[in-house]
Amino acid sequence: GTPAAGTAGTSAASGGQPLVLAAAQTYSDGGSAAGTYNATSLRPSGTWSAGGSSGSFTYSYPLPVPPAASSLTPALALSYDSGSVDGQTASTQAQSSWVGDGWSTPQAFIEQSFIPCQDNPEGSAAPSATTDECYDGPIFMLSLNGASTPLVCPQSPFSYTANSTCTTATDNGEVVTHHVSSGNGSGTKFTDYWTVTARDGTTYSFGLNHLPGWASGDAATNSVDSVPVFSAHSGDPCYNSTFSKAVCTMAYRWNLDYVKDLHGNAMAYYYKQDTNAYLRNGSSSAVSYIRDSHLDHIDYGFTDGSAYTGHAPDQVVFTTGDRCFASSCDPIGSNTANWPDVPYSQDFCASGSTSCTVKWPTYWSTVRLKSVAAQQWNGTAYAPVDSWALAQHFPPTGDGTSPALWLDSIIHTGSDTNAGGSAVTLPAVTFTPTQLANRLNNTNYPALNRMRIGDIVTETGSDLYVHYWQARQCRKTSPPTPPSNTSPGFPGYRPPLTPPPPPLLVQYAVASVSVSDPTGGSPGLYTSYTYSGAAWHYDDNELVKSKYRTYGQWRGFQDVKTFSGTGTDPQTETETTYYQGMSDDNNSTTVNLTDSQGGVHEDVNQLAGDVLESAAYTYSGGPVDHS
Numbered sequence: 001g002t003p004a005a006g007t008a009g010t011s012a013a014s015g016g017q018p019l020v021l022a023a024a025q026t027y028s029d030g031g032s033a034a035g036t037y038n039a040t041s042l043r044p045s046g047t048w049s050a051g052g053s054s055g056s057f058t059y060s061y062p063l064p065v066p067p068a069a070s071s072l073t074p075a076l077a078l079s080y081d082s083g084s085v086d087g088q089t090a091s092t093q094a095q096s097s098w099v100g101d102g103w104s105t106p107q108a109f110i111e112q113s114f115i116p117c118q119d120n121p122e123g124s125a126a127p128s129a130t131t132d133e134c135y136d137g138p139i140f141m142l143s144l145n146g147a148s149t150p151l152v153c154p155q156s157p158f159s160y161t162a163n164s165t166c167t168t169a170t171d172n173g174e175v176v177t178h179h180v181s182s183g184n185g186s187g188t189k190f191t192d193y194w195t196v197t198a199r200d201g202t203t204y205s206f207g208l209n210h211l212p213g214w215a216s217g218d219a220a221t222n223s224v225d226s227v228p229v230f231s232a233h234s235g236d237p238c239y240n241s242t243f244s245k246a247v248c249t250m251a252y253r254w255n256l257d258y259v260k261d262l263h264g265n266a267m268a269y270y271y272k273q274d275t276n277a278y279l280r281n282g283s284s285s286a287v288s289y290i291r292d293s294h295l296d297h298i299d300y301g302f303t304d305g306s307a308y309t310g311h312a313p314d315q316v317v318f319t320t321g322d323r324c325f326a327s328s329c330d331p332i333g334s335n336t337a338n339w340p341d342v343p344y345s346q347d348f349c350a351s352g353s354t355s356c357t358v359k360w361p362t363y364w365s366t367v368r369l370k371s372v373a374a375q376q377w378n379g380t381a382y383a384p385v386d387s388w389a390l391a392q393h394f395p396p397t398g399d400g401t402s403p404a405l406w407l408d409s410i411i412h413t414g415s416d417t418n419a420g421g422s423a424v425t426l427p428a429v430t431f432t433p434t435q436l437a438n439r440l441n442n443t444n445y446p447a448l449n450r451m452r453i454g455d456i457v458t459e460t461g462s463d464l465y466v467h468y469w470q471a472r473q474c475r476k477t478s479p480p481t482p483p484s485n486t487s488p489g490f491p492g493y494r495p496p497l498t499p500p501p502p503p504l505l506v507q508y509a510v511a512s513v514s515v516s517d518p519t520g521g522s523p524g525l526y527t528s529y530t531y532s533g534a535a536w537h538y539d540d541n542e543l544v545k546s547k548y549r550t551y552g553q554w555r556g557f558q559d560v561k562t563f564s565g566t567g568t569d570p571q572t573e574t575e576t577t578y579y580q581g582m583s584d585d586n587n588s589t590t591v592n593l594t595d596s597q598g599g600v601h602e603d604v605n606q607l608a609g610d611v612l613e614s615a616a617y618t619y620s621g622g623p624v625d626h627s
Helices: none
Strands: 047-049 058-062 077-081 109-112 140-144 147-152 164-168 175-179 193-197 203-206 224-230 247-260 265-278 287-303 314-322 367-377 382-393 406-414 429-437 449-457 463-469 489-491 504-506 509-515 525-537 553-564 572-578 592-594 600-602 611-617 624-626
Antiparallel strands (some): 047 058, 058 077, 140 147, 175 193, 203 247, 224 287, 247 265, 314 367, 553 572, 572 611, 611 624
């Protein structure tokens, strides 16, 4: 199906029950024990920070764009999170992002989740237990402005023939509307799209495809990714009593393609799509679907309704390269060994092929992000302002699994010469990896080695070192009990890899970060962290089928202490206590937290990750200065 794993990892059921990875499939999908191509990129993952409740190391490299006539401009950055690499195993997308492992670019979309017809869609058997996608009810996830949340939609039943209104699970006041029968040329049965209106009046459109003012010959945004979907039961959107006819093309992802504010300012997002094909319902001729899409360019600085009038005043262009670094890359079919994380030889089919053997859709990319360029229209052409060049490679894993794309460096060039002078290229920011095993007991299983950032050298020459550790050591001989697991590790496996013993998957936290002074004028900065009270919540994500739900939602650490100082300088100490949302976990008992003043607070799910209390000490081990 198109499962979306929402949290960092997966775990096990309690008390002698089988240990399974959330959202794992029971049929081969061209993946391996190190990952699958059957999942989309939605997961159940500069300035740096560390020591939050998750224990992750995060780094943000901003991509500032030229200002427009209004304040409505895209906010762009390359963002790294070491925690997104933890738990990346067989149930999650095998490929890294188009930037590199652990990295992401701003991405906004609404995704609909389907499941294989053989997996009892909507809780009961389909007329034919095939590996095709089947409708599983209105299960939608919104990803916008760096946060993902499920959508709560009417169930009686959800309509694809009339507009309807949903709310976000967090219910922050957004108005979410599903629009149908737009005739927007998306190629889907219902030509549907979404709008989300925020509390400030800004409206975000997803899958609009034909923007306001569109006329024949104008560019579509290619913002709707689709796949054939069967309707197994009466009342489903494309139901037919003859199962082979109960199928239609439906969107599995509507990408953000238009934003407008209350003042009539607008910006537009355009995408490129790549297709694949498979044998739908065991047919003899392969049918096409969208296997991947990526951002091509953003236009901004124009007013609502004028997307197709002249040239946009401001534009950001995303240029891609191949996920291949060998001298022989094309044609890919003759050089598959040079594309180490692309499952072309096992998962590619041409539309209409009668020799295809692939029986289900898979989702994978052949491109990486090569550069980003910001430019402005000067009346005759687009003039370059800033650009960023990315260098990547595939470091070997050493455990027999395919490597993940690694970001080596970013080089920034400023090209605005309107005030005189010439373009300036800054020294590269470089990223050196450190290899850690995602799996602890790897005697019978691959170690699942993945890279994390170990060293960053900035444009100024400052050197930043990151050291990771298991905050509480997991032991192969005594794996944690899932419902009461307080260790940063969890047992799990993916069929057909079965216990004994269950492989232990590891969650790494940042132990310390040191930053050097390139001038040598100071001893630099050293920050270390200690953690306690790790927690795993039962997986209540609707995008994970009930039979795969386990205690696999990483809820981070309850208590984190941060120490700063180096050499003979006295150390500072701060302490932060977090909510983890563990009360009534899987209908268990109420969990209360007690603050330093004796106040009692229920650890409710809605507050997970929020700060309960913070304190600063006069020095490490000293009395509280303030809290």
